[in-house]
Amino acid sequence: MPVSMHIWFDMKLTAAQLDGSNMSVRAQHPWPLEDDEEASGLDLTLDEKTELSHFCDVISVGAKGPPIFTQGQHADHVFYVNEGIVQGRHTIRSGVRQSVALYWPGDFFGLARDGMFFNSAEAVIDCTLYRYPIRKLEKFLISRPRIQHKFLMKAVHDIRKTQRQLIIMGALDVARRLAVFLVDCCGHREYFDTGTQHLTIPISRHDIADHIGTSAETVTRAINTLEKKGLIRRETPWKLEIKTSELLAFSSLD
Amino acid sequence: MPVSMHIWFDMKLTAAQLDGSNMSVRAQHPWPLEDDEEASGLDLTLDEKTELSHFCDVISVGAKGPPIFTQGQHADHVFYVNEGIVQGRHTIRSGVRQSVALYWPGDFFGLARDGMFFNSAEAVIDCTLYRYPIRKLEKFLISRPRIQHKFLMKAVHDIRKTQRQLIIMGALDVARRLAVFLVDCCGHREYFDTGTQHLTIPISRHDIADHIGTSAETVTRAINTLEKKGLIRRETPWKLEIKTSELLAFSSLD
DNA sequence: CGGCGGCTTGACCTCTCTCAAGAATAGTGG
DNA sequence: CCACTATTCTTGAGAGAGGTCAAGCCGCCG
Numbered sequence: 078m079p080v081s082m083h084i085w086f087d088m089k090l091t092a093a094q095l096d097g098s099n100m101s102v103r104a105q106h107p108w109p110l111e112d113d114e115e116a117s118g119l120d121l122t123l124d125e126k127t128e129l130s131h132f133c134d135v136i137s138v139g140a141k142g143p144p145i146f147t148q149g150q151h152a153d154h155v156f157y158v159n160e161g162i163v164q165g166r167h168t169i170r171s172g173v174r175q176s177v178a179l180y181w182p183g184d185f186f187g188l189a190r191d192g193m194f195f196n197s198a199e200a201v202i203d204c205t206l207y208r209y210p211i212r213k214l215e216k217f218l219i220s221r222p223r224i225q226h227k228f229l230m231k232a233v234h235d236i237r238k239t240q241r242q243l244i245i246m247g248a249l250d251v252a253r254r255l256a257v258f259l260v261d262c263c264g265h266r267e268y269f270d271t272g273t274q275h276l277t278i279p280i281s282r283h284d285i286a287d288h289i290g291t292s293a294e295t296v297t298r299a300i301n302t303l304e305k306k307g308l309i310r311r312e313t314p315w316k317l318e319i320k321t322s323e324l325l326a327f328s329s330l331d
Numbered sequence: 332m333p334v335s336m337h338i339w340f341d342m343k344l345t346a347a348q349l350d351g352s353n354m355s356v357r358a359q360h361p362w363p364l365e366d367d368e369e370a371s372g373l374d375l376t377l378d379e380k381t382e383l384s385h386f387c388d389v390i391s392v393g394a395k396g397p398p399i400f401t402q403g404q405h406a407d408h409v410f411y412v413n414e415g416i417v418q419g420r421h422t423i424r425s426g427v428r429q430s431v432a433l434y435w436p437g438d439f440f441g442l443a444r445d446g447m448f449f450n451s452a453e454a455v456i457d458c459t460l461y462r463y464p465i466r467k468l469e470k471f472l473i474s475r476p477r478i479q480h481k482f483l484m485k486a487v488h489d490i491r492k493t494q495r496q497l498i499i500m501g502a503l504d505v506a507r508r509l510a511v512f513l514v515d516c517c518g519h520r521e522y523f524d525t526g527t528q529h530l531t532i533p534i535s536r537h538d539i540a541d542h543i544g545t546s547a548e549t550v551t552r553a554i555n556t557l558e559k560k561g562l563i564r565r566e567t568p569w570k571l572e573i574k575t576s577e578l579l580a581f582s583s584l585d
Numbered sequence: 586c587g588g589c590g591g592c593t594t595g596a597c598c599t600c601t602c603t604c605a606a607g608a609a610t611a612g613t614g615g
Numbered sequence: 616c617c618a619c620t621a622t623t624c625t626t627g628a629g630a631g632a633g634g635t636c637a638a639g640c641c642g643c644c645g
Contacts, residue, residue, distance in 0.1 A: 228483060232486035242497055248421075
């Protein structure tokens with residue numbers, strides 16, 4: 078564990094280098110920035126990463142295991158996704174469950190209210206996460222204004238991402254929501270091969286359904302719809318050939 | 332204008348004092364905080380407010396007028412609601428319009444992406460706003476880590492607020508969404524009389540419909556539903572008698 | 586008092602949910 | 616390598632919530 082603690086940011090750095098230009102789908106600007114700033118993730122320097130690594134834990138979570146944390150549980154950590162995908166979910170009193178976000182590598186999660194987690198978090202595929210004690214992180218950020226500013230930009234970015242999800246849920250039918258989801262997946266090199274245009278859907282129908290606010294059956298039907306329109310082609314249930322730009326055009330989202 | 336610039340934060344302070352305990356509906360905690368921290372708004376000290384007032388403009392916007400800004404427009408300011416209600420909206424290519432947030436006094440708005448506003452903003456009732464040049468604000472925040480930290484907390488709070496809206500849209504039927512909206516309105520003393528339990532709905536059916544992701548007709552029908560259940564009583568189209576706690580219970584949201 | 590805009594109501598129709606069964610896939614042990 | 620089983624995906628049919636269109640109503644303002 079101690080070893081991991083010191084190398085994880087380096088690992089992340091390497092991963093970022095491999096990703097190269099393909100991070101662009103998640104690359105969106107928050108409040109206006111200097112022109113040369115990149116705003117999708119935190120975009121920390123190596124030194125900053127090293128400083129942060131001094132007080133984080135590395136944890137692994139399996140997809141089949143128990144939730145990372147549960148809504149209402151005492152919250153004293155914030156999590157960062159290094160590898161894998163985590164889904165944030167909220168259960169209301171009637172028992173209905175709603176996904177509030179899908180966290181990809183580079184995202185933070187662990188919002189709390191009154192010292193308790195506001196949502197539950199579950200790994201939808203196997204993950205490695207970094208865990209920060211919230212108190213230490215806060216003190217550190219106050220002592221490093223420029224790093225804190227990057228966190229503020231990241232938070233603003235997340236507001237916009239959540240608003241985007243709201244727009245998707247409120248203004249698009251299921252087929253279009255699915256189209257957006259698939260295009261988003263194509264922004265992640267781990268699952269999309271730009272050469273062959275083949276996407277490996279990383280999560281189950283049920284998890285997709287949660288994410289886009291529908292049922293697993295309707296997800297399947299929406300896949301049929303997109304296939305009939307010639308926007309995708311199903312090779313196996315999880316391997317799709319994707320026409321990215323047509324899909325994006327169809328979704329009628331920017 | 333210069334006079335206003337120097338007194339606005341004082342005015343706000345007075346308003347906060349008048350509000351007293353009734354801010355509780357919007358009072359929610361972001362990431363875990365020191366126990367004595369209040370986390371609904373920015374919660375700045377008088378000195379901090381004075382410092383900020385040095386580089387803000389005061390502007391008035393009428394409900395019938397043009398938008399405060401339009402999606403895609405060049406963004407170099409951030410706005411703060413002093414009085415009134417502003418609705419953030421996003422229009423997708425198909426022309427469908429979706430509300431992304433309702434901004435009440437104390438809220439900031441003006442998210443941008445690639446230097447352009449991500450959403451449009453319209454005053455749904457007459458407003459007074461404070462407008463900050465984004466560059467100056469950023470520089471100021473970096474030079475004042477503790478104030479920046481309050482902005483970070485506010486941003487995190489807004490993420491949760493947006494997630495909450497997402498939950499409402501994804502997991503609740505229209506009657507319940509309306510119930511949540513009405514209860515939220517009751518948290519604002521300007522429109523709700525705690526003694527008589529009378530709420531004056533501040534915005535039109537159409538704007539409500541946008542906000543909760545439905546049509547104006549369905550809003551009316553949902554009002555009927557709630558009235559039949561005895562949760563509200565309609566005196567005029569805009570004056571309702573509200574049973575707050577029953578409504579909240581009905582909504583099945585926390 | 587007359588007109589305009591927002592609210593209300595009705596009728597119809599579409600999309601999506603639910604329930605239920607059948608197919609494909611992956612995992613397991615022989 | 617082949618059954619057998621658990622899981623996930625797919626398809627079908629029926630029901631219901633809510634969208635849309637169209638008309639009527641009410642309060643507000645000139």
